[in-house]
Amino acid sequence: MTQCLIVTGTDTDVGKTVFAAALSGALGAYYWKPIQCGLAEGGDTSRIRALSGLAPDHVLPEIYRLEMAASPHRAAEAEGLEISIAKLKLPEAPGPLVVEGAGGLMVPVNRQTLLIDVFASWRLPVVLVARTALGTINHTLLSIEALNGRNIPILGVAFVGDEMPDTEQTIAEMGNVRRLGRLPHLDTLTRATLSDAFASHFRVEDFR
Template structure:
C-alpha cells in the first residue's frame, strides 16, 4: 500500500506547489502531480524538482499534461480528450509519496467527477494549504467541511503568508483540524531559503 500525503489548496494560487516542494524536500519523498494544466513555464513538476533538490527519479511523470491554464476538464476538452480516473491510480513507490492536486477540491476533472472524488478514492491523508489573507476563513472551513463530508482524512492545515494569529486560530478551532505550521512569503525563492523556512515553521515528524 502506498504511504503518502495529498497536498491540496483552498483555492488556486495559495502557494501549495511551493509548500509541496518544501515538504517533498524535507521528507526526501517522491513527488507526483498527476494532472498539469498550463505548460508555459514548464509545469509544477519542474519547479518542485528545482526547489526541493530532488533527484530526477523522484519526480514522477504526469498522467495528463495539458497546455491550457484552466480547470482540468476544460483544459482536457480543449485538446479533445477526457480525463479518466482509471489512469490516476496511485503509483507504487519506495518511501514517502507527495501528491499535489490541481486547483482546489471542487475543481472538475471531467463532466462527472471532481478532484475531491479522486482524493476519496485514494484515501490518503490530506494536507490543506491555505493562505493567510482576507477570505481564507471561508475558503478553509468550506474545504474542511467538504473533506469531512467524504470521510477523507485530514492530516492538518498548513498556512502560507504573513502571520495572522487570530485567523489561523479561528480556522483550526472551528474546523477542528491541526495547525501544522506556516510558511512565510519569501522575497527570493531558492532551495536553501525554502528548506530553512520549512524547518523553522514546521516539524517534519508531523508528516511522517
C-alpha cells in the first residue's frame, strides 16, 4: 500500500481540517474523511476541495454524512442510524492517502467503539494536530498516551496557532514525539496563503 496517514486532533476545532487540506495539497494525496458530522453547518469536504487544490477525484466520498454537529454516535442516532465499524474500511488509492478523523481521539463512533479503536485497527501512522494555546500540553500529552496505549504509531505533532516555543518543546520532549512544524493563524485563508504557510513551516519529506 502506498503512504497512508491519519490526521487527528487533540480536540474539535483545533485546525486539523485546514492542516489536512495543506498536507493533502502538498503531497498531491487522496483525501478521505470517513465520517462527516455537521453537514447542516457546511462540512469539511468542500473546504478541503477549496483549500487543497486537489482534483475532484482525489477527494474521496465519505461513508457516513450526518447533519448534526455532534459526536459521530449522537449524530448518527439523530438520523436513526448506528455507524457500522465493518463499513469503515480503508479505500484503495493509487497514491498517498490522508485520512481525517472526526473530532478528537476518544469520541464515540457508536455505543461500543471509540474513534481511536478504529485507528488501532487500521495500524497507520498518526499526525496529531494540537493548538499552541493554554491547556494544550495537557490535552496533547493525554492524546499521545492514549495512542501509545493502543500501539498506534505517531508520526509527530503538528501545531496550529501562535508561536509558543517552550510549549512545543515541552510536548515534544515529554511526549517523546517529533515536532513536525507549526501552521500559523492566517489573516486571509486561501489555497495560496495556506500552501505558502505550509511550505514555510513544514518539510513535506517528513510526511513521506
